[in-house]
Amino acid sequence: MKTAIVWFKTNLRVHDNEPLLRAIEQNDLVIPVYCFDDNHYRTTEKGFKKTGSFRAQFILQALLDLDSSLRQLGSGLLIVKGNTGDVLAQIALEYKARKIYAQQEVAHEELQTQDEVTTKLQAIHCSLETFNTTALYHPHDLPFTIANVPDIFTPFRHKVESSTKIRAPFPSPKAIRSLELPALQLPSLSDLGLGPAILDSRAAFNYPGGESSAMMRVKYYFEESGLVSSYKATRNGLVGADYSTKFSPWLAIGCLSPRYVYQKLKAYEANYGANDSTYWVVFELLWRDYFRLIMSKYGVQLFLKNGIDSNHPKAKQHNTEVFAKWINGETGVDFVDANMRELKLTGFMSNRGRQNVASYLCNDLKLDWTYGAAYFEVQLIDYDVCSNWGNWAYIAGVGNDPRKDRYFNIQKQADQYDTDHSYRNLWLK
Ligand SMILES: Cc1cc2nc3c(=O)[nH]c(=O)nc-3n(C[C@H](O)[C@H](O)[C@H](O)COP(=O)(O)OP(=O)(O)OC[C@H]3O[C@@H](n4cnc5c(N)ncnc54)[C@H](O)[C@@H]3O)c2cc1C
Incomplete structure (x- = not known):
């Protein structure tokens, strides 16, 4: 029996998730795992926690939703906590996994964790394979190397738009062969060293974390309200939920894939017509891609x-x-x-x-x-x-x-x- 682990990080979804799909294709059994890394909940030298209560709460909701989707497909989500390298190696040994599938990182600390995981896995003859899951444009399709990413956004945009196609999102898996996993065991906010997340009733963003709520927001923004056709005029607003897409919290922890957003946007344009506003959503997502590439290019300097x-x-x-x-x-x-x-x-x-x-x-x-x-x-x-x-x-x-x-x-x-x-x-x- 070939067993693999899928290590979920900021790709908390089943749609457009290449590591999950590849693990299912290439193995007999797949164990989905999420790790609460102690490092993400520590206090930094600047005196701040790295993760606050609002985001932690959103992540907990997203994990609940992910576990439910994974259980419908035949597995579930195993939650672990500690030093990621240590706990992943422990889980790999326990389940006799030979390979871990995960998302490729670009930022300094995340890359350090990725390297540490690779080293700890090597010691137990397990390997780590990573996939690009977070950007609109796949980095391998770009017309320049990371070292040559233009330092100014506009030339970057012109180059990618004139030469590169956005790949279609991967479909969601139909089923996952897995072992019987224990019921989801999420830590509480206080287990994570955090206070309660009490949202003010005036909040512009008041949605739960998770792929399901992300899908509902996309559907609302494109199909139900048609707000996208006036996005360029409203995007500088300040009050309420609808002046902008509000996709960012879901994009940030990967409940939503930018390529899925793009696909839905194109479907909207095919039905109702393209205009400056529909394009502008892509324009903003390009900024998101751009900062990823700049992070890859300059690494720790950006901090x-x-x-x-x-x-x-x-x-x-x-x-x-x-x-x-x-x-x-x-x-x-x-x-x-x-x-x-x-x-x-x-x-x-x-x-x-x-x-x-x-x-x-x-x-x-x-x-x-x-x-x-x-x-x-x-x-x-x-x-x-x-x-x-x-x-x-x-x-x-x-x-x-x-x-x-x-x-x-x-x-x-x-x-x-x-x-x-x-x-x-x-x-x-
Ligand atoms: C100082 C500063 C810090 C920021 N920190 C973050 C952050 O931690 N996380 C984050 O997602 N965005 C950040 N942004 C970018 C932007 O403010 C938010 O993405 C946006 O306000 C989120 O709301 P929305 O999803 O409704 O955006 P929309 O206006 O609907 O835009 C659609 C999507 O495009 C992307 N986008 C839009 N503007 C930018 C931008 N300037 N840079 C990168 N991507 C963009 C986001 O993914 C966003 O969800 C920051 C901007 C500034 C000026």
């Missing part, structure tokens, strides 16, 4: 104060007191404060808000941007290592923005995007 631009050092200092006011929405600048309170109470903030509060921290308060990025990391439901650190470095002027001095005039932005003060009133009154 450093000087970023990828060592010729223009912009290192700024941290100031605990001023920073705390920024976090708590007590700067006295109403547009910034409204956004920061939304983030604190809900784990979500619009793209317009993120750009403004990040610019305010870097350009007005003149603080070290890496603390801002670390706070977003703990707080955001949709935290994605590449999108978060890539966007922050970009706004801090040490990333991929060709204009190194981009500055958001907060008052002007508030006047333009919150003309009637409804957003500020929502969060400050």
